[in-house]
Amino acid sequence: METRETRSSTDLPAVANAYNGRDRNEFLFGWTPQAELWNGRLAAIGFLAYLLWDLAGYSVVRDVLHLIGY
Incomplete structure (x- = not known):
């Protein structure tokens, strides 16, 4: 079984911090690239x-x- 290494948010690849110096998957409120x-x-x-609701027959x-x- 393979174990995965976890990283702290300060040890992320450069592409993860490319937006505004924060992790691009971090949940931030406000007008941010993450939002x-x-x-x-x-x-x-x-x-x-x-789409699934519509395919089930309930079409708004x-x-x-x-x-x-009409």
Whole structure:
């Protein structure tokens, strides 16, 4: 069984600190490059969740179009 080495946030590769001197996967609040990465990740999860919901037969878009008469 392979063991993985963990690193402290001060011992990261140079590319991990390329944005603003912080770990690019660190969860930071505010207008930071890390926030944009997390925003994109969560948006992708939300889109996938909606797609699966729609494929299961529950379509918000179809229901709204039906309500307004299309």
